[in-house]
Amino acid sequence: MKTIALLTVLAIGAFLLYGTPEFPAWGDPQAPAALHVSPYYIEHTIEDTAVPNVVTSVLADYRGYDTMFETSVIFAAGLACLMLLRRYQPKTQETRLYRHVPTGITLRIAQGGKIPEASDEFERIDSQWVPYDLIVKLTARLIVPFAQLFALYVIAHGHHSPGGGFQGGVIYGAALILYAVSFDLRSTFRRLSERTAILLSAAGVLIYASTGFLCMLMGGNFLDYGYLAPLLGGDPVMARSHGIFIVEIGVGMAVMAVMVSLYYNLASAGRHDEGL
Amino acid sequence: MEDLAANFLTKYNYWAFIALVMIGFYAMIVKRNLVKKIVGMNILQTAVILFYVSIGAKRDADLPIIAHGHGSASHAVHAADYINPLPHVLMLTAIVVSVATLGVAIALAIKIYRQYGTLEEDEIGERIRNA
Amino acid sequence: MIWPVDLIIMLLVIICGLGALAVRDLLGAAILFGAYSFMMCLLWAIMGAVDVAFTEASVGAGVSTVLFVAAVFRTSRRTKD
Known part of the structure; x- marks a missing residue:
């Protein structure tokens, strides 16, 4: 088995090496890939869309159709993970454990017992619960809001600097995952529940697609934001810039929610109890 | 031999790409x-992304963010001054899709572990045969 | 002369990739894979693909390492090869 695999891999490597002399040299300005479509994008992005970052304008405007289905792929992957792993438990369980936070006393409540009301004083825990590390908890509490703010900045400033919906969404999701790692899944569910995460990921794709259909309603092609000018105000060039921003918000929402829901399902193996 | 050395110096990024493809595939x-x-x-996915990005690289060129002043929309932009942005766009979405597929792959692995209690392929096969 | 940095990082990428596959502990493999992703992100930043490097830094070195650690935590660290 190993020799066959080695031979296959070596054959693939040999074929790729055989093709290497045909490739352009590294950094060659006359490489064929740089001569056909991309000069148009570079030279016309300012006058077409008023977006200096060419990557953003190509991503969300010139090739917006492509990006819409990339977002749908991410949404579908989130749903697939949910369907593979999620296990629903019956509501009634024999015993529940609650911890009184100020004193650290653990209450064991048998079936039919009175459950404490949801408040800051009591938190529900599992049998393998371990105390959180104070330093990790405090550091995470300091970092999370700034990480979220930075994510929003990355989404909003993607027109002028590296960034955009994908990066900002992933950073926002990573901030929530950091919260979930340093605290536990139950406290994260209070901030962003599973249902909200799935709804947000669907809403992100919906924002993207409905922007496209709105352009069709206004008389243009699918995702031709220039026709949104009467709605957004300003000339068609600025309308394309604003249209890119709307679409980036949709992408950011979808990516953030999918990252968080992937983490929810993987970290608790679908039971949604304790997490890492 | 000299030819090979010149080939290496101008195309070493493809050599790294080939090495990573072989490692990942093996x-x-x-x-x-x-x-x-x-x-x-x-690793195979990132190798392919490396290939695309290195096709887009340009020597002595700027990042694909157009330098422009306020109100000077008419000044000329030369495509040769900027790195080719098209591979970046395609690969940016590919990276985010790759993390989504990674999530699905890990979900499948966890499901298999739940069913058979192991992640080793040969042990899974044994358990399927014995069941 | 920028290219030696480029070559050194390429070498580090390949070493990290081989290490992630060779180490006999899945948690170590997950962490080495994070290092691999981060080296790859540096390589792309050198090539001028800042957006791709940004995405890889947040996705590859951030979220996917967490997902790998979650998988190892929910399954086992043991590996035979």
């Missing part, structure tokens, strides 16, 4: 552990 075939296979799959 791991996907030979490794028995499912998580190791997923790591191999990701």
Whole structure:
């Protein structure tokens, strides 16, 4: 088995090496890939869309159709993970454990017992619960809001600097995952529940697609934001810039929610109890 | 020999790409552990992304963010001054899709572990035969 | 002369990739894979693909390492190869 695999891999490597002399040299300005479509994008992005970052304008405007289905792929992957792993438990369980936070006393409540009301004083825990590390908890509490703010900045400033919906969404999701790692899944569910995460990921794709259909309603092609000018105000060039921003918000929402829901399902193996 | 050295100096990024493709593909075939296979799959993916990005690179060129002053929309922009942005766009979405597929792959691995209690391919096969 | 940095990082990428596959502990493999992703991100930043490097830094070195650690935590660290 190993020799066959080695031979296959070596054959693939040999074929790729055989093709290497045909490739352009590294950094060659006359490489064929740089001569056909991309000069148009570079030279016309300012006058077409008023977006200096060419990557953003190509991503969300010139090739917006492509990006819409990339977002749908991410949404579908989130749903697939949910369907593979999620296990629903019956509501009634024999015993529940609650911890009184100020004193650290653990209450064991048998079936039919009175459950404490949801408040800051009591938190529900599992049998393998371990105390959180104070330093990790405090550091995470300091970092999370700034990480979220930075994510929003990355989404909003993607027109002028590296960034955009994908990066900002992933950073926002990573901030929530950091919260979930340093605290536990139950406290994260209070901030962003599973249902909200799935709804947000669907809403992100919906924002993207409905922007496209709105352009069709206004008389243009699918995702031709220039026709949104009467709605957004300003000339068609600025309308394309604003249209890119709307679409980036949709992408950011979808990516953030999918990252968080992937983490929810993987970290608790679908039971949604304790997490890492 | 001199030819080969010149070839290496101008195209070493393709050599790295070829090495990574071979590593990733070999791991996907030979490794028995499912998580190791997923790591191999990701190395293969990033190798392909490296290939695309290195096609787009340009010597002595600027980042693909157009330098422009306020109110000077008419000044000329030369495509040769900026790195080719098209591979970046395609690969940016590919990276985010790769993390989504990674999530699905790990979900499948966890499901298999729940069913058979192991991540090793040969042990899973044994358990299927004995069941 | 920028290219030696480029070559050194390429070498580090390949070493990290081989290490992630060779180490006999899945948690170590997950962490080495994070290092691999981060080296790859540096390589792309050198090539001028800042957006791709940004995405890889947040996705590859951030979220996917967490997902790998979650998988190892929910399954086992043991591996035979």
